[in-house]
Amino acid sequence: MDKIEHIGIAVKNLEASNLLYAKLLGKAHYKIEEVLTEGVRTSFFEVGPNKIELLEATTEDSPIAKFINKKGEGVHHIAFAVENIEKEMARLKEEGFILLNEKPKQGADNKLVAFIHPKTAGGVLVELCQENNNKQ
Ligand code: ZN
16 A cells, blocks of 8 residues: 555534634645545545545435444544555455455545455554546
8 A cells, every 4th residue: 555545534514624624724625526326525635645535424324424423523534545456455355354345436536445344454444545547
């Protein structure tokens, strides 16, 4: 894995949290994007070479809605940049990690993503993300 690409934070209200994080980081978010298949609306902040991704649920059965019901707002996942997601998924599987998706899926920010089950990663939801070269 390369660098930490972003840290995902679950929020109840994206607009309110955009204001809070703009105050905290001293700069505004640079984009908002909805990922229909995941039931989330996201916004991104640049922090040096890394990003903060805020995630708000758009449906009641969204993973973010479930997370907030259980744990409240806060850090949801850590995403690592990888060069070859399929290869990295195969390597992690062989190491005994449980992947939440068998195949890479389309995530926000033009990325192919896959998640590792927190119960096999020390309680942390880990996301792998690879820059998607076939721009849509
Ligand atoms: Zn993410």
